[in-house]
Amino acid sequence: MVNIAIACQGGGSHTAFTAGVLKRILKENEKKYDIIALSGTSGGAICALLTWYGLLTGGSDKAIKLLDSFWKDISANTLGDMLLNEWIVETSYIQDKILIPQVSPYDFPPFYQKYLRSLIEKQVDFEKINEFKNPKPELIIGAVDVLSGNLSVFKNSMVSSDVIMASAAIPTFFRAVPVDSSLFSWDEIPGNDSKRLIDFLKKNYSIDWLKTAKIEKIDDNKTIRASVEGNYLSISLNNEKNKANLKIDDGRIDEFIAETENGTLNIIKKSQYWDGLFSQNPPLRDFVDGVNVKPDEIWVIQINPEKIPKLPESVGAIRDRRNELAGNLSLYQELYFIEKVNEWIEKGLLKKGKYKRINVRFIKMLWELDVETKLDRNPKFIEDMMSYGEEQAGEFMKQLPSKPIKKEQFSNVIYK
Secondary structure (H helix, E strand, O other): OEEEEEEEOOOHHHHHHHHHHHHHHHHHOOOOEEEEEEEEOOHHHHHHHHHHHHHHHHOHHHHHHHHHHHHHHHOOOOHHHHHHHHHHHHHHHHOOOOOOOOOOHHHOOOHHHHHHHHHHHHHOOHHHHOOOOOOOOEEEEEEEEOOOOOEEEEEHHHOOHHHHHHHOOOOOOOOOEEEEEEEEEHHHOOOOOHHHHHHHHHHHHOOHHHHHOEEEEEOOOOEEEEEEOOEEEEEEEOOOOOEEEEEEOOOOEEEEEEEEEOOEEEEEEEEEEEOHHHOOOOOOHHHHHOOOOOOOEEEEEEOOOOOOOOOOOOHHHHHHHHHHHHHHHHHHHHHHHHHHHHHHHHOOOOOEOOEOOOEEEEEEOOOOOOHHHHHOOOHHHHHHHHHHHHHHHHHHHHOOOOOOOOHHHOOOOEOO
């Protein structure tokens, strides 16, 4: 059996295509492929979450049921909601023709943001997620820290309704979503949480020398210090032990929250997040070096088109194409990383066992749709997008080898 990881792009109502793809894969897998991880951003994060949670709590049938239920709920089913949906879509069409004042999501109450959260929480018991220990498949969700600009991923038990809403927080429609991330336990440094601390600092501050650094507590246990060969950093508690200040030798500083829970002092980062479109759309590189079981193949469900038939000239079309290019740029950067890992493996530059060659395949949404349809929740449109996703996934799976590819036959080619 071949291990696969599935990466889900988002794109408003177009993401119903992603749901359809996932449904078809779950229906036709026939135990040829083992789904070991899912990732997603924005609407893709919601689809990945529902699939992951369904597989862990009831198998493929449960995952399909959750996908169907969510997209049925989010469709405009009542007369009032249908009229509202038509008004929103029509307003989007005409805003390029007449001057309509731009409104910030902070200028009105976040009604729809709360409504979307309620629909997600209806399908998923987030308290139960805390019970999943070393889950298979694993889940990876992408978002971006608005203030620091850091790209963030949330894995497995880190995923909450806040995290999903953060990944889906389109800046022009939704407010940034605050998420509290537990970084490490102060009492477990040095010790059990040293790796968590090192991983966090490496990912967010690009500090490579930490691999061989000495980590110790000084100043009567009020300061954590890491140092090696002239490089150093420190994290110090204030007198009230409610804040921790990071200082790096190159002058960078940051501040975290210190909170005591059940007698344990935890260091927490409080951040405001926007849509994962601006970070990893969707996360791929974490499949290479961030999951317990490495995939043999990555299947990317791609919503954003690589090419478009004509030059965008309206404000809306220009804005949408800009966002598509930004989203695909992050995707191709992730793919480039995987290509380089494959190349280094071929050249014998990476340690055997830790890394392996990975094939990447695409399932693409190819319909040419107006940008305004990303806001369209008409039930017929949602159903058509899901049916198209199932159709494309069916064609994709027909083209897969009749027998799973043996690992020694894998190449470093990225399949498009």
